[in-house]
Amino acid sequence: MMDDWSYALVVLILAAAAFATRIAGAVLMSFVTLTPKTERFLEGLSVSVIAALVASNLVTADFRTMTATLLAVAVMALSQSVIWAMFAGMTAAAAFPFVFTP
């Protein structure tokens, strides 16, 4: 059991890190002049950060998660609806143990 001061400090550290990182990007960019090149860079960043997050999760993913994610992308390609893609992925993951019983 931790004392109240340690708890408060843990929350403070987490909150400070969260807030600082959330505002830092916009603050830094307010000192940068936007050129077509920097805009290109930022546009690339914005897609890439989500893509990198996905890749990082897929590295340790099991077969079930991989299958669900691939199906979600396939449904996205067909329906162009993120909601349907999520639904398909979740259904695949839930059904997986019944389809692939050892």
Added chain:
Amino acid sequence: MVRKSDRNGVQPITTLTREGVFRGMHRLLPVCIFVIPFGIAFGIAATESGLSPFQVTMMSVFAYTATAQFAALEFLQDPIAFFSLGLVALALSGRHIIMGAALSKWINQLPVGRRILTLAFLSDANFADSQRALHRGETDLGPLLGGGLMLWVFWVGSTAAGAYGGDLLGNTEAYGFGVVMLCFFAATVFGMVRSSVSMAIPVASAMATSALTYSLLPTGWNIILGAVVGGMTAVFSHDG
């Protein structure tokens, strides 16, 4: 060659409207529902590591970061390594710096108070949703804030549910909720590449970098490195 003044003239003025906030809340609702199992899981895990249900709930209210909160649980033993905790929290939240920079073109047109308010609720899901809309011509940042508020409310609520009533809720892992967020992000990336095909190479290089450096770098840094490589690829693939 485009001069800066020309670009400023072309650039639309962004707003932060109440109507936009509600639109964002509505749009992110389906995603928010899938936050619930994660929140419950965190609530249960945090009470098991010695925090009171009230402390757990307050942590989610003030330090809404999900991944960094889970990581913080590993540090809750005497003596607490506060400095390491800070570094881990920064690394896990570091991708928000990149997201903030990516949105800066729109965010920095708002008055300072509204910038801070909107950015305080920046997270992966509302970023993914809004950056896609903004690149399509949206000029209202309300949906970014609304989506973020909605995610925060669901995170705090489900954390409290897990902390106060975790024993009654049982195991939520079996239902396939765990993959939903990943499916949302993967589908969003696919949608973004589809509407802007020139992003295919940057996305591929970001994913490859992030995956290949996963075991080499501390958690979180591989995502940041992947994003930066993707951004640089976007610059060079355009020039070349």
